[in-house]
Amino acid sequence: xxxDILINGLMAxxxxxxxAVGFSxxxxxxxxxxxxHTAFYMITAFLILIGVTLLGxxxxxxxxGSIAITMILGIxxxxxxxxxxxxxxxxxxxxxxxLAMLFQEIFLLAFGGHYRGVPPFITGFAEILGTRVSYxxxxxxxxxxxxxAGLWVLLSRTKLGIAIRAVAEDREIANLMGIDLxxxxxxxxxxxxxLAGLAGAVLAPIYMxxxxxxxxxxxxTLAAVVLGGFGSIGGCVIASFILGxxxxxxxxLVPGSTFLRGAVSLSIMVLVLLIxxxxxxxxxxxxxxx
Amino acid sequence: xxxxxxxxxGWVRGEIFAIPGRVIALIFFICLLSxxxxxxxxxxxxxxxxxxxxxxxxxxxxxxxxxTGQLNLGHALFFGVAAYxxxxxxxxxxxxxxxxIPVGAIAAVFVGxxxxxxxxxxxxxxxxxxxxxxxxILTGLIFMFPDFTGGEMGLSDIARLSSSGTLNYxxxxxxxxxxxxxxxxxxxxxxxxxxxxxxxxxxxxxxIAARASGINTTGYKLLAFAVSGFFAGIAxxxxxxxxxxxxxxTLELFFSFxxxxxxxxxxITTIYGAVAGAFILYPLVEIMSNYPWGExxxxxxxxxxxxxxxxxxxxxITVWVRDKIEVKCPRCKLTNIYMRTHCRACRASLRLEPx
Numbered sequence: 001x002x003x004d005i006l007i008n009g010l011m012a013x014x015x016x017x018x019x020a021v022g023f024s025x026x027x028x029x030x031x032x033x034x035x036x037h038t039a040f041y042m043i044t045a046f047l048i049l050i051g052v053t054l055l056g057x058x059x060x061x062x063x064x065g066s067i068a069i070t071m072i073l074g075i076x077x078x079x080x081x082x083x084x085x086x087x088x089x090x091x092x093x094x095x096x097x098x099l100a101m102l103f104q105e106i107f108l109l110a111f112g113g114h115y116r117g118v119p120p121f122i123t124g125f126a127e128i129l130g131t132r133v134s135y136x137x138x139x140x141x142x143x144x145x146x147x148x149a150g151l152w153v154l155l156s157r158t159k160l161g162i163a164i165r166a167v168a169e170d171r172e173i174a175n176l177m178g179i180d181l182x183x184x185x186x187x188x189x190x191x192x193x194x195l196a197g198l199a200g201a202v203l204a205p206i207y208m209x210x211x212x213x214x215x216x217x218x219x220x221t222l223a224a225v226v227l228g229g230f231g232s233i234g235g236c237v238i239a240s241f242i243l244g245x246x247x248x249x250x251x252x253l254v255p256g257s258t259f260l261r262g263a264v265s266l267s268i269m270v271l272v273l274l275i276x277x278x279x280x281x282x283x284x285x286x287x288x289x290x
Numbered sequence: 291x292x293x294x295x296x297x298x299x300g301w302v303r304g305e306i307f308a309i310p311g312r313v314i315a316l317i318f319f320i321c322l323l324s325x326x327x328x329x330x331x332x333x334x335x336x337x338x339x340x341x342x343x344x345x346x347x348x349x350x351x352x353x354x355x356x357x358t359g360q361l362n363l364g365h366a367l368f369f370g371v372a373a374y375x376x377x378x379x380x381x382x383x384x385x386x387x388x389x390x391i392p393v394g395a396i397a398a399v400f401v402g403x404x405x406x407x408x409x410x411x412x413x414x415x416x417x418x419x420x421x422x423x424x425x426x427i428l429t430g431l432i433f434m435f436p437d438f439t440g441g442e443m444g445l446s447d448i449a450r451l452s453s454s455g456t457l458n459y460x461x462x463x464x465x466x467x468x469x470x471x472x473x474x475x476x477x478x479x480x481x482x483x484x485x486x487x488x489x490x491x492x493x494x495x496x497x498i499a500a501r502a503s504g505i506n507t508t509g510y511k512l513l514a515f516a517v518s519g520f521f522a523g524i525a526x527x528x529x530x531x532x533x534x535x536x537x538x539x540t541l542e543l544f545f546s547f548x549x550x551x552x553x554x555x556x557x558i559t560t561i562y563g564a565v566a567g568a569f570i571l572y573p574l575v576e577i578m579s580n581y582p583w584g585e586x587x588x589x590x591x592x593x594x595x596x597x598x599x600x601x602x603x604x605x606x607i608t609v610w611v612r613d614k615i616e617v618k619c620p621r622c623k624l625t626n627i628y629m630r631t632h633c634r635a636c637r638a639s640l641r642l643e644p645x
Contacts, residue, residue, distance in 0.1 A: 093415075098593040102593035105590045109590070266427050267427055277416065
């Protein structure tokens with residue numbers, strides 16, 4: 001039981017962290033509240049399903065291909081929709097909701113509403129703390145650690161990362177320093193969508209693939225981002241692990257309570273926000289005039 | 291007597307017949323009221339009734355999100371709370387509909403005030419995401435106590451609104467007309483009676499400036515939450531007594547999004563836009579779903595409509611049409627029909643003279 005909770009919580013937390021960091025990144029840099037973020041996660045899972053089960057491609061090329069296609073789709077969405085209304089943040093958000101709905105319905109039309117499985121990348125299991133843990137779970141944990149570390153290096157050690165953070169800090173000044181804003185927005189959108197895609201790729205064999213699989217993670221991602229504080233990537237990661245463990249504990253300790261998982265996480269988020277309106281690690285800004 | 295009639299005629303002529311938008315609204319209400327005389331087909335009346343209830347729901351979202359700027363992504367909460375409250379009071383205490391609907395609306399006001407409390411401290415997207423979470427939390431609670439709330443199946447066997455279908459129709463349409471009129475007056479920034487409209491506008495545009503001008507922004511934001519919750523609650527109560535089932539679908543995320551969809555399509559920050567959006571899109575989708583192909587593509591159609599609206603006429607279809615048929619006098623700000631070249635009151639030229 002304890003081992004189960006530890007491993008599953010770690011996996012759920014890691015995956016929420018990847019999703020939440022991607023969401024937070026594009027919001028922090030381009031001020032796009034992308035509600036279709038987890039829809040891209042669903043798209044990658046479906047593309048892998050198509051590649052591996054329907055077309056019979058080998059695993060690695062279909063993984064890479066799916067993530068690449070998702071990235072291109074993300075950039076297209078940015079160029080065609082978000083970029084054109086980006087002065088109105090509410091319009092951007094509503095468009096992204098519509099996009100998520102559109103993707104869901106397209107896959108529903110093509111594949112129907114039932115759940116499908118993707119074969120695991122690595123079969124077998126290991127014995128840890130007295131519980132059987134499949135290699136796929138371990139792979140997911142390792143992958144999330146690797147992705148988060150990679151992202152940290154990208155953001156803190158490379159020139160591109162510095163440019164991204166500069167734009168997030170102050171758009172006008174960054175622009176005056178010769179940073180091409182629309183190029184940075186596009187790159188960040190690609191990174192953010194790729195992160196969602198990676199999460200989808202790793203999770204597709206563990207959770208079932210269906211057109212509605214984006215709803216539940218979206219709610220948790222939003223909760224993690226708000227709980228951690230907008231604009232704080234580290235806060236996001238910590239909040240994701242808090243929520244991941246909460247979900248796992250609720251699932252394991254309260255029998256038959258799958259519907260309660262979201263409710264408990266969201267209640268935690270609301271309670272924290274009532275005490276600290278800027279989130280756990282967010283910076284309290286002076287009241288800004290929009 | 292004759293004098294008064296003449297005055298009334300003058301008022302109607304100046305305030306309604308001279309303004310094309312109001313003529314359209316008048317024709318719309320006359321059509322709405324006379325629909326049962328034209329057709330007695332229950333299917334069509336049912337579609338109109340649903341469109342009416344959804345229009346009321348969308349208009350109450352517009353009041354809160356459009357006018358006051360408190361972006362609420364979980365507006366179904368108010369609708370659902372009122373629906374469940376009315377259903378519970380009817381089922382367990384056997385109160386008649388004319389009592390349960392106000393009770394449901396008051397429950398929604400109460401919930402609106404509870405949701406409004408975080409709104410005092412949060413702004414923008416934080417508020418949007420917190421409001422998004424409340425209906426989901428409530429859905430979890432409803433599933434946790436299936437004996438009391440009916441769980442997934444919901445509460446059924448609720449009392450009928452009234453004995454006959456036609457009476458149901460008139461009750462709902464008249465409640466809708468009165469509610470929209472109140473909401474329109476409440477948010478009208480040019481009103482000479484109520485100050486709320488202009489204050490809500492001020493809060494949306496610049497809250498700090500509004501507070502600096504001595505406006506109790508906290509109180510007005512809570513007031514907006516309460517009023518919006520009240521009208522959404524009325525819609526929810528009528529809905530539950532009309533279809534006679536209160537289920538968790540009234541709290542769904544998608545239902546909240548639909549209110550946004552109708553309002554954005556019709557025109558945000560105009561109560562009539564929300565009404566027009568619900569009355570255009572809902573029947574269209576409902577008629578589409580009679581066909582096998584329509585059933586499959588209706589949500590794709592909705593999503594594409596929404597995206598195209600935001601890209602090509604971001605102010606919504608009613609504002610787009612209004613700008614085509616009406617022109618505002620640059621000097622006295624009176625609305626004129628587009629055919630006029632000179633203002634009907636002050637004779638100022640409405641357009642720049644062609645060279």
